[in-house]
Amino acid sequence: NVTSKSTSSAFQLLWKQAQTLPLFPALGEMESYMFECVNQAAVHEELEDETRRLCDVRPFLPVLKLVTRNCGRAERLLDSKIGVLIGKGLHELDAINDQEVKDFRSKMFRLSEERMQRVQKMSFSEWLQACFSPQLEPAGTTITDGVNEPILLNFTFDYQQFSAPSTQSELTSIPTLSFLQYIRTCMQAKESPHLTLVHNSTVKAMFDKEMSTIGAVVNHKMNKLILQSFLLVQVQVRAGLFHGTELLCKPAVSSESSGRSDHMWKENTLEFDISVSDLPRMTRLCFAIYAVMDKTIPWVNTMVFDYKGQLKTGDINLHCWSSFPDELEEMLNPIGTIQTNPYTENATALYIHFPEYSSHPVVFPPFDKVSWGPGRGGKKFHIELKEIMERDPLSQLCENEKDLIWTLRYDCRENFPQSLPKLLLSVKWSKHEDMAQLQALLQIWPKLSPRDALELLDFNYPDQYVREYAVRCLRDMSNEELSQYLLQLVQVLRYEPYYDCALTHFLLERAQGNRKIGHFLFWHLRSEIHMPAVSIQFALILESYCRSCIPHIEILKKQVEALSKLKSVNELIKLGTTKNARSKTKEAMLTKEAMMTCLRQSGYSETLSDLHSPLNPHILLSGINVERCRYMDSKMKPLWIVYNNKLMTGDNLGIIFKNGDDLRQDMLTLQILRLMDLLWKEANLDLRIVPYGCLATGDRAGLIEVVSSADTIANIQLTSSNVAAAAAFNKDALLNWLKERNSGDALDRAIEEFTLSCAGYCVATYVLGIGDRHSDNIMVRSTGQLFHIDFGHILGNFKSKFGIKRERVPFILTHDFIHVIQQGKTGYTEKFGSFRQYCEEAYLILRKNGNLFITLFALMLTAGLPELTSVKDIQYLKDSLALGKTDDEALKQFRQKFDEALRESWTTKVNWMAHNVAKDNRS
Template sequence: MPPAMTNLMDLWAAHSQLSGEDLVTVDFLLPTGIYIQMDVPREATIQHIKLLLWKQAQSYPLFPSLGEMEGHMFECVNQAAVHEELEDETRRLCDVRPFWPMLKLVTRNCGRAERLLDSKIGVLIGKGLHELDALQDQEVKDFRSKMFRISEEKMQRVQLMTWSEWLQACFSPQLEPGGGATPVTDGVNDKQAEASLKVTMHFDQSQYIKACLQAKECPHLTLVQVSTVQAMFEKEISAIGAVVNRKSSNPPLPLPPKRRGPSVSQTVCVCVIQVRAGLFHGTELLCKPAVSSESSGRSEHVWNRTLEFDITVSDLPRMARLCFAVYAVMDKVKKQKSTKNSGKVHYPVAWVNTMVFDYKGQLKTGDIILHSWSSFPDELEEMLNPIGTIQTNPYTENTTALHIHLPDYNPHTILFPPFDKVRTRGKKFHIELKEIMERDPLSQLCENEKDLIWTLRYDCMENFPQSLPKLLLSVKWSKHEDMAQLQALLQIWPKLSPRDALELLDFNYPDQYVREYAVGCLRDMSDEELSQYLLQLVQVLRYEPYYDCALTRFLLNRAQCNRNIGHFLFWHLRSEMHMPAVAVQFSLILEAYCRGSIPHIEVLKKQVEALSKLKSVNELIKLGTIKNARSKTKEAMLTKEAMMTCLRQSGYTETLSDLHSPLNPSVLLSGINVEKCRYMDSKMKPLWIVYNNKLLGGDTLGIIFKNGDGTRGLDLTLTWCISMVLMMIHWNKMCLCRIVPYGCLATGDRSGLIEVVSSADTIANIQLTSSNVAAAAAFNKDALLNWLKEKNSGDALEKAIEEFTLSCAGYCVATYVLGIGDRHSDNIMVRSTGQLFHIDFGHILGNFKSKFGIKRERVPFILTHDFIHVIQQGKTGNTEKFGSFRNYCEQAYLILRRNGNLFITLFALMLTAGLPELTSVKDIQYLKDSLALGKTDDEALKQFRQKFDEALRESWTTKVNWMAHNVVKDNRS
C-alpha cells in the first residue's frame, strides 16, 4: 500500500511529476452561479489563473455582472478542511495545494491591505486567522486586540526610524527590558471568604459510556452536553446518566496494561465509573480530593452528590486549578475458588483541567463544558494530572465531556485582590536567624524543613537569595496569610541571575507574581544567552494558563527587537502547531509576532514555501520507491531521475533559491546544486540537499530534510544540541574540550532540518574502507589513525590529533552525563581536521537499547582502543598523552558538576515537550546520579574515575557490537 498522501493535490502533484504533465484540471465556481472547468498550469500564480478564468468567462452568460476582476478573489478548501481566502495572489497553485482542485470566486470586501496581511500571516503560521476570529472566547479576543494595538504602535515607531536606527534595533546584541503585568483591582469580602467551593458535574442521561467488549481495547467514555442546563446558586445535584453498550448483562471490560494489573485470562472484571476532582497549585494538592459516588451496574448510572473542598474561597491562590479524572473501577476476582487475591483496579479513562480564576482574575461561575483528554502520563497521583494543559480538547466529537457547574457566591463578581489589598491582610512574624542548607532542584523537603525555611524567610532573602525556589515550595498556598507574606517579600527580594531565575518558570511555581519576578530577572539576559535557552522558554509557555502573561510579552518584545531571536521563536512555535493543546496559544503568539515584525514576514514565508516544496519532493520519492519496490536498481534510477526533474522545475528552483537558512538565518542559501542532491536510503527517505553559497567562497552547504521520521525524534536531537552548546560554552572557558555543535531544527509534525557537517565520515565507513572483511574492520586499530594521516601531514596531523583528543574527551563526558544510548560506529563521526562528534540521539537519560533481554551497551561511554591509539599518536608507550586526555575528562566533569542545577532545570522545563524518554521527574534523576550531586568533588571524581576505568576495561564489548553492525551493514549494501 502506498503511504498516505497529505491530500489529493499532493497525489496529483507526485503523479504529474512522474509522468511529466504540467497542467491540472480545476473546477471554478463563479458568484453568478456559473460553473467553469478548464486546465491551468500547475506552476501558475493565482493572479495568472484569475486572468485565464476572466478571459474564459467572457463567453459565458452573466459575465458583465461580475464587474472588475480586481474586485474578486479565490477561496478554496485547504488541507485542514477549512475555507482559505487566497488574498495573496503571488502564490502558485502548486503551493496553495487545496484539498480538491476547485476554486471559488468571491467578491472581495473592503480593506484589501489588511486582508492581504491577514492572509499572509495565516499561511505563514499554518492556521487561518478566520479560525481565530471564529473562536467564541473573550480571552482570545482581548489578547488579539491588545497585541494588535501594541504591534501597530511598534510598526509606527519603526517607520520613523532611520536605516541605522532600524539595524541597531533589530540586530543589536543588547536590548532594553519590556514591561510588566497589570494587577487586578478588586477584593473578596468577609462573607465570601467563608464560603466553600462547590462543584457539580452534570452529564446528559441520553448519552452512552461505550465499553469495548474485546479485551485488547480500552473502554471509551462519551458524555456530552445536556439539553437543559439548570441554573442555581445553591447547588442541587444534577443527574449523570449513561448507558453501557453491551451484549450481555455483565460483560468483561478490558484491563489496563500489564504493569497495572494481571492478565485478562486470569481475571473477571465488573466495571463502574467514578469522577475524582482536586484543587492544585502547581503540583501541590491544596486539600483532599473530592470523589463522586460509584455508578451502579445497571444500564443507567446516576450520581446525586455535590463535590466540596475543604478550603475557603479567600484562601484560594490566584493560580489554583481544578483537575478532574474520570476512571473505571473494576472488581478483580481470581477464577480460582479462593478469593484472597480479590481487589479493585482503577483504570483512568479521561482527564481535564480548568483554572479556578479566569484570565481577568474573576472567580469562575456557572456552567462549563470541559472536553477531556485520554492520554495519561505514567504514575499519576490520584489519577489527576495537574501538570497537564488547562485547554480543553478541540476534537470534541469523540471525547469525554464533563459538564460542571461552579456556584455563584455573590450577585457581584468576585475578583482576586491585587497585591496592595492582599498585603494589608497579612500578619507580621518575628524572624530568628538560622542557617539554611541548599540542595539541588530535585531534592524533596520534609514538612519540618519547610517550616524552618518559612520561619527564616528573611534570613534566606539576606544571605541565600538563590534559595527562593525552596522558600516557594515551603509556602502554604492554601493559607491566605502565607500568600500575603510571600507577595510582600517578593517586592524586596534581590534580583536573581537569569540562570537561577529559570527554575522559577517550572510548573511547581505557578504564582503570577513569582513568574513576573522571574521574567524580570530574565531581562538581564544577553541575546546570545537568551538564544541558548529559547527552546526551553517556549516549552515553558505550556505552563502559562492565560494567553497574556509576562513570559509571552517578554519573548515577543525580545523577538521583535532582534531578528535572530524572532526567527527561532517563530520556528519553535510553528513546529508545534499540529498539537491541539497549544495550537490556539501558539497561533496567537505567532500572529502577534508577525504583526509587530511585518518586514520579517516575507523572509519567513519564503522558508515555509521552501519546506513545503521539500516535503512534496520527499513524498514523490516515497511514492516512486513503493511503485518500484520489486527492483531496487530500477527504483533508484527512476526515483533519482524524478527527483532531479522535480528540483529543476522553475517553481521549485525559484522557491528553493535565495532564501535565508531556517537553521541559521545569517546564512543565505543562493541556489541548489541539483547534481549533488540525493535521498538517503532509510525508511522515510530523508533528502540530502546541497546548496551553492556565494558567501562561503564557492563552498557548498548541505542540509538534511527529514519528514515522518518519528514523532518527537527531532526535538530529542534539538534538546541534545542545546545541551551540547551549553557544555561547549562551559568547557571552552577553560579550553578543555571541543564540541562540534551542528544545526538542528524541528519545523513541523515529524519533520525538520539537520545541518550536514562538512568533510566528515562515520567510524564505520572509515573502518570498512580499510578492510576487505566487514567482520574484521571493527578490530583494525590503525584504520582511524591512518585515515587522519591521509587527510593531514606534518604539523597539521599533530593539530588534528590534538583536536581529536579534546573532542573525544568532550563527548566521553557529555554522553556519560546525559546518558546517550545507541552508540554504534555509524553515529560517531570524525572530521578530516580531527574533531570527533556524535549524531542521531534517539535515546537519552540512560534509556539504553537491549535485545532478547540483553543490554547492547555495557559501557558508561564509548572509549575504544583505536581512539586511544590516535590519542597516543600510534605509540603504545605514550602514557603522557593518555594522561592528559584523562585529565581533560576529569576537569570537564567537575565543571559540569558545578552547573548541575542548571542542567536539571533545563530538562525539568522540557517535561511537557512530549519527549518519550523525558516525561517525569524520575527521568531527570539520571542527571543527578551521573553528576553525583549531593557528594563532594572528591567523592564525585572517584565515581567518575571508576566509570572511566569501566569504559576502558569493557571497550571490547563495544568492538563486538560494532563488528555486528558492520556485518549487517555490509550485507545490506
C-alpha cells in the same frame, strides 16, 4: 498547463469566460473578487497574493471559489499571508467564541499597530539597530567555520534596572496591610464586589443536572469508559484543587454511577475543605474519570479563576483528554493542559456547574505590600538552613525543613537569594496570610541571575507574581544567552494558564527587537502548532509577532514554501521506493533520477533558491547543486540537499531534510551540548565540540546541518578492510585515515583536536546517558574533531536485544581512539594522561552547573519527548553528576566509570562488529 500560471492569470481566464454568461453585468468590478480554496492543511485560504502560482498554492481539491472582498485589500492580504505562514487560518481564530482570545487579540493588534507605526518613522540606520542589535558583545568572539554557528554582530538592549531595598529600615517601612485585613475591610463595605469572598466556607462543584442548583453529566461518545457497549459500567469522578503540583486539600470523589454511555449524578456535591479566601490565584481544578475494569482514565483541568481574576460560575462543558501519565499522585494530572480537547467527537465530555456565591462577581483582590518581622533562629538552625539550600532541585523537602525555611525567610533573602525556589516550595499556598507575606517579600528580593531565574518558570511555581519576578530577571539576558535558552522558554508557555502573561510579552518584545530571536521563536512555535493543547495559544503569539514584524513575513514565507517543496520530494521518493521494492538497485537509480528531475523544475528550483536557512538565518542559501543532492537509505528517506555557497569560503552547504522523524529530542540534546561547550569555554577549556544545527519545523519534520569534511567511524573502518566483521577490530584504520589527510604539524594539530573532542564527548555522553552509540553514530572530521550524531536515546535509555543490553559501558572509549590519542604508541603515555585530565576537568565543570542542567530538562517535561516524561527521567542526571556528593567523592566515581569503559571496551567493538555486519548485509 494552468497550474504553472499565477492566480492572477487564472482569475483573468475565469473572468473572460464569465463575460459570456447572461448575468455577468451583475458581478460588478473584477477588483471586488478574489479566489478562495481549501489548502493541504484543510484550511480555507484566501488567495490575495495574485503573483502566487497554483502549483505553489496546492489546493486540497482542484476547486477555486470566487468570493467577495469584505474589507480593505491590504488588510485581507496581510491576514491571508499570516494564516498561511503560521499554518492556521485567522478565520479559525475569528470563529473562537472565547472572550479571553478576543481580548488578547485586540490588545496585541493595538500594540502591533503602535510598533509598526514607530518602525515606519525610523530611519534606515535606526531600523537596522532595532532589528539587528545596537550594542556589540564583549570582544573575544570569533567567526567560526560554519559548523559551529557563525557569530556576526551580537547586540543587546538595555532595560530598566530592578532595584530592591537592602536595609532593615527599608524592610520595615513598607505598609502593613495584610491580605487578611484587606478581605475583612471588604467584608465590612456592603457595596464592595468582594463582599462574599469568604461568604461560603468551602469551594463546591456539585453534580446534579436535573436540579435547579448545580449539576454535571459525564458523557462519552466512543465507549472509552467501558469494555463492551452492552455492559453496565460503574463510573466515578475524582477532583482536586492544585497550586502547581501541590494539592491544596483532600481530593473529592463522587458516588458511583451506572450506565452504558451517559452517566448522571443526582444530588451529589463535590466539596473541598478549603476556604474561598485561601484559594491561590492560580488554583487549578483537576478532574479524572474512572471506570471499573478499564485502564483508560479521561482527565481534564480548568482554572478556578478566569483570566480577569473572577471566580468562575455557571455551566462549563469540558472535553477530556485520554492519554494519562503513569504514577501520578492522587491519580490526577495537574501538570496537564487547562485547554479542553478540541477533538470533541471522540472525547469524553464532562459537564459541571460552579455555584453562584453571591449576586456580585467574586474577584481575586490585588495584594498590597506587607512587612512582617523576620524570623530568627540560632547558629544551629543557620547551619541546617545552609545545608538545605545547597541541595539540588530534585531533592525533596520534609515538612520540618519547610517550616524552618519559612521561619528564616529573611535570612534566606540575605544569604541564599538564589534559593528562592526552595522558599516558594515552603509556602503554605492554602493560607492567604502566607501568600500575602510572600508577595511582600518578592518586592524586596534581590534580582537573581537569569540562569538561576529559569527555575522559577517551572510548573511548581505557578504564582503570577513569582513568574513576573522571574521575567524581570530574564531581562538581563543578552540576545545570545536568550537564544541559548529559547527552546525551554517556549515550552514553559504551556504552563501559563492565561494568554496575556509576562513571559509572552517578554518573548515578543525581544523577538521584535532582534531578527534572529524572532526567527527561532517563530519556528519553535510553528513546529508545534499542530498540537491540540497549544494550538490556539501558539497561533495567537505567532499572529502577534507577524503583525508587529511585517517585513519578516516574506522571508519566513519563503522558508515555509521551501520546506513544503522538500516534503513533496520526500513523499515522491517514499512512493517510488515502495513501488520498486523488489529491485533495490533499479529502484535507487529510478528514484534518484525522479528526485533530480523534480528539483530541476522551475517551480521547485525557484522556491528552494535564495532563502535564509531556517537552521541559521545569517546564512543565505543561494541555489541547489542538484547533481550532489541525494536521498539517504533509511526508513524515512531523508533528503541530502547541497547548496552552492556564495557568501562564505569553503565547501558547499549541506542540509538534511527529515519527514517522519521527531527531531525535538535531538534538538534538546544538541542545545545541551552547546551549553556544555559554553560552560567549558567560560572555564578556559575548549574541547572542540561540534554542536551542528538541528531544527524541528513541523509535525515530525525538520532540518539537520551537514558537517563538512566528515565521515562515520563505520565507513572509515569498512574502507580499511574487505571483511565487515574484521573492520571493527582494525585499530590502525582511524589513525591512518587522519594521516592521509594531514601531515607534519597538521597531523599533530589533528590529533590534539581528536584528543580534546574525544574527551568532551566522553564526558557529555556519560552525563546525558546517550545510548545507541554504534559506529555510524560517531563521526570524525578530516581536521581531527570527533563528534556524535543521532540522539534518539538519552538519559540512560540504552538499547537492548533479546533482553540483553547491547551497551555495557558508561561511555565510548575504545582502544583505537586511544591509539590515535597516543599517535600509535603502546602503553599509556603522557598524552593519554592529558586526555584523562581533560575528562576529569570537564566533568567537574559540569558538576558545578548541575542545577542548571536539571532545570533545563525539567522545563521540557510537557514537551512530549519519548524519553523525558517524568521527574524520574531527570534523576539520571543527578546520579551521573553525583550531585549531593563532594568533588572528591564524585571524582572517585567518575574515575571508576572511566576505568570500566577502558576495561570493557571490547564489548563496544563487538557491538560495532555486529552493526557493521548488519549494515553490510543490508547493502
